[in-house]
Amino acid sequence: MWTNLPRVLTLVVRGFALTLAVLTTVVVIRTLTFPSYQTSPPECKTTDPDFIPADEERLARFTSAIQFQTVSYERGVGTPQELLKFVRFIQESFPTIHSSPLVRREVVGNYSLLYRVEGSDGSLEPYMLASHLDVVPITQEASWEAPPFSGQVRDGYIYGRGTIDAKHSLMGSLEAVEFLLSRGHQPKRTLYLAFGHDEETGGHFGAKVIGDVLTERGEKIAFILDEGTPVGDGLMPGVSKPVAMVSVSEKGIVDVKLKVQAEGGHGSMPARKSAIGILARAVQKLEDNPHPSMFGTGPEARMLEYVATEMTLPYRMLASNLWLFSPLVAWVYAKKPQTNAFARTTTALTSFTAGVKDNVIAPEAEAVVDHRIHPMQTVEEVLEFDRKVIDDARVMLEVKGSLPPSPVSPHGKDSPTYTVLQETIQQIFPDALVTPTFMVANTDTRHYWNLSSAIYRFNPYVMTPSDLPRFHGLNERISVRNYERVMNFYYHLIVNMDKPLEVKRHGHEDEL
Known part of the structure; x- marks a missing residue:
């Protein structure tokens, strides 16, 4: 028995070496041939005829929106008078939306807003863009660089509670629809805008009621987009480019x-x-x-x-x-x-x-x-x-x-809804990579699970590591350039969703 030991050891060593060689070969081959999941759609440029600039009028609307102190303190406890004033401001600020025969506006749960923008093709399932009216309370007000409800513009940044959570997406999506309708365009696919008023305390009196209303009407939504993860610049190790993280679950x-x-x-x-x-x-x-x-x-x-x-x-x-x-x-x-x-x-x-x-x-x-x-x-x-x-x-x-954790929404090249979202992101952020992830926090989408199997959470602005403490923290702000991206992102997404849910892109050569 002992005389065979050297031979056995030799065989073991050879077997180990062979296994290691095979593993190394497989690792090298996969590393060199691993597929890319990125796309390269036509970039949205400031010179495009359908580019939405952050001009003085649009900035004034956004900074005014920040001045409404729509704070949610705890479940059922908020600022109803501020919400009413903000809702009235929205109605007055977007005259095309609120006078269009294509738009139906409803106040839900006393303060939340639900818009239906009627599409020309009733065979296409509608989709929904969501955000919320409320914000979290202020802490350490004396330490803010600008008053937290001022909407003050300083050095290319708009300061104030709600600038990144989440009045930017609320106002940006409204600006996109206002721009679209003012150009005399009716979307092919019906669009909902859903703005809850108590997301910060669970959405029980806002988004939940919106979800119940749509459920009672038997509505099925092809695609829902709410606030979520941002375009991270310097947030992912090993990647030098910005990474747009699309949360497909919570x-x-x-x-x-x-x-x-x-x-x-x-x-x-x-x-x-x-x-x-x-x-x-x-x-x-x-x-x-x-x-x-x-x-x-x-x-x-x-x-x-x-x-x-x-x-x-x-x-x-x-x-x-x-x-x-x-x-x-x-x-x-x-x-x-x-x-x-x-x-x-x-x-x-x-x-x-x-x-x-x-x-x-x-x-x-x-x-x-x-x-x-x-x-x-x-x-x-x-x-x-x-x-x-x-x-x-x-x-x-x-x-x-x-x-419970939310269902995982479809993602990847085989998912037309994810693909439309990815290509829209890369039109606005051409240097960014797009990747699925999940949120460690929760959004109003918890109340929409039964409406759609394709629910995504994404914030269309660039965030750096130094910006992370500003979320729910001190000196919340968004750059003017980022807010411009927000408006154009929603506009391009609406245009891209005009088409059947296939892998197609919106090119600027296709004028409205």
Whole structure:
């Protein structure tokens, strides 16, 4: 037996070397031949006859829109008078839309707006562009570079709450429709504009009512576009070009209350185990044992593959061969909170409540854990994982609220709706790459799932790493150039959607 050992070892080494050679060959070939998912439609230029400039009049409308303090504070608590004034302002600011026989305007849920722009071809399914009227509250007002509801223009930027979330898309889409109708053009495909008034607190009285109204009418929507992920410049490692990230899904949510009841009493005579101690160990287990990586099972893998051909070599090799390198990429993703959120269901301890007095042992302790659920997991799977990790019958779990992950919308070259969106993006952002992803936050689209299987979330403006803290934060702003892109993006999308949902482009040689 021992005399054959050198021969066996030789065979093992040769087998390993052969396997390594085959793997290396496959990796090299895939890296060199991996397909491109990008398109090159005709660019929208400022010299085009149908270009919408951010002129003085359009900028004045947008800056005025920012001045309405349409703040949503909590569910059911907002600023109704400001909403009414803003709705009136919109009606007065777009005379062509509001006088056109092609347009039907409805006020839904007291403050939300639903427009139907009638198309000439009733055989085509309508589509919908969505945004919202409300904004989040202001914090640290004294630290703003410009008053947060001023709409002030400084150094090529428009400052104010709502400039990127999301009055830019609301006003930009209205400007696009106003421009289209003022040119005497009736779209072929019917278009809805849906503007909820309480998106920032869940959309329960705005978008939900809009969704219910359209459902009751039996409406089926071919395509829905709402606010979402931006064109990131410098946000994706290994890519020098801007990357337009189109969210084809959203993470779900489950807020779990953990509760422990134990013996209370005076602090001088403590029991061996306290409610606080039991609960503290439970939440420590949850933080020490994250949910398993789901990288490679959902849109997060496509996000890399769709830009693989434009990456620098090490990144390109990894992205082109996720069949082999997914565990390595998942390990890297887990190192940072921003990327870890794309790899798994996240666990955030958001509150811990116990005790009433320094010398009194608390008989009860409660904590709340906020999970954001990966698109390939369910609420039930998340709860079962928590129970197994905690493994303590004394800890009671109660679901305070939940929302399952949204369905994943079709994407890629075989999806005509995604292709129309991609080509429109690359007309306005010709240097950008387009890739699918998912949102770690949620939008009003949660109320539209039954209306369409093709729901996308995208913000048509360029965002850099330094811009990220401005979202819901200090000094929210958008550049004048970016707002110009917003208007032209919606206009081109409307024109492109005039055609059957096939892989076709809007060229400027085809005048309206």
